[in-house]
Amino acid sequence: MRIGILGSGQLGFMMILESRNLGYEFATFDIQPGPSRAISDAYFGPGSEKDFVDSCDIVTFEFEHVSETALMLANQEEKLVPGIRSVDLKRDRLREKTFLREGEFPIADFEPAYSAEEALRKSRRFGRSILKMTTGGYDGKGQFRVDWGKSSSYEVPDASYVVEELVDFDHEASLILARDSSGKKVSFEPAINVNHRGILLTSSTPAKDHGMGQIAGKLADRLDYRGVLAVEFFVKDGVPIVNEFAPRVHNSGHHTLHGSSVSQFEQHIRAIAGLPLIKPKLFQPSGIVNIIGREMNDHLRRKILSVEGTRLYWYGKEPRRARKLGHVNIIADTGEELEKKIGAVKDIIYGKNIDDYF
Secondary structure, eight states, X not given: OEEEEEOOSHHHHHHHHHHGGGTOEEEEEOSSOOGGGGGOSEEEOTXXXXXXXXXXXXXXXXXXXXXXXXXXXXXXXXXXSXXXXXXXXXXXXXXXXXXXXXXXXOBOOEEEESSHHHHHHHHTTTSEEEEEESSSOOTTTTEEEEETTTOSOOOOOSSOEEEEEOOOOSEEEEEEXXXXXXXXXXXXXXXXXXXXXXXXXXXXXXXXXXXXXXXXXXXXXXXXXOEEEEEEEEEETTEEXXXXXXXXXXXXXXXXXXXXXXXXXXXXXXXXXXOOOOOOOBOSOEEXXXXXXXXXXXXXXXXXXXXXXXXXXXXXXOOOTTOEEEEEEEEOSSHHHHHHHHHHHHHHHHTTOGGGTO
């Protein structure tokens, strides 16, 4: 069987790397070749969307913002897994938020706005809010914080927005689960996430569930989902509030490469290919530090790997500011030791100049 992956970035790369042992072939399609091209059995570029889909038995994706033509062809040929509904919802924040509200999931209050003027006017109801462009934004892009108690005027690009009430959360978290075609679900341990300028910086597990697993399972069922699904939360006073979901493997699940009985990447391939799912077991406290906008060299590589329990994953992408270029997996014997190691690795990578890279 050949599995097609839309997108050739690091997530597709790790999907292939972690699933080679299953005996499948892998093809990738992308507008520009990325890291996974080097380990794909076949690579397809622009203009070859139909050839790509026809050559595959199953087509999945590593990211929502991939070729519309290839997505539609795979969907028409009933090869796309997860289904097109999850992608459609994810590529429009208003549709995603409306879907969550109609499903009675716990979310922050929001209002739609169809211009910058309307967004700023509606934001006054909340006092403090986040204006999120309905399309195109990720990793903090297309998002603007508005606090009318601190300023009397704001300027934002003219666009359609979701105007969302600002949540004073205690921490951010995520939960990753897998669901197969029969509806069976298995979950990884929740993770606590720390973002910098809207981009995930560190993630660590285990963390308290606070009911996140139940909410994520309900969402997977409502989507009739097949594959790995990530759900991001704000946690306030022990209550989880859904921020957004990702219909794919997720950055906050990279720790599963090192510290769990199965990685999120192999689990995704198992789910979409109809293989038995593995109930994830966390072997020991695990976490990651993302490498953002920071070029790699031998000195930095040695310093990172001098911290016991680290493994380096470098994606081979062209360095630029605010771009995810790699990550470091970290394991420890205790949660306290893990946090110390995460802090040490973060200091090695960024020092006191983290804003220079984001």
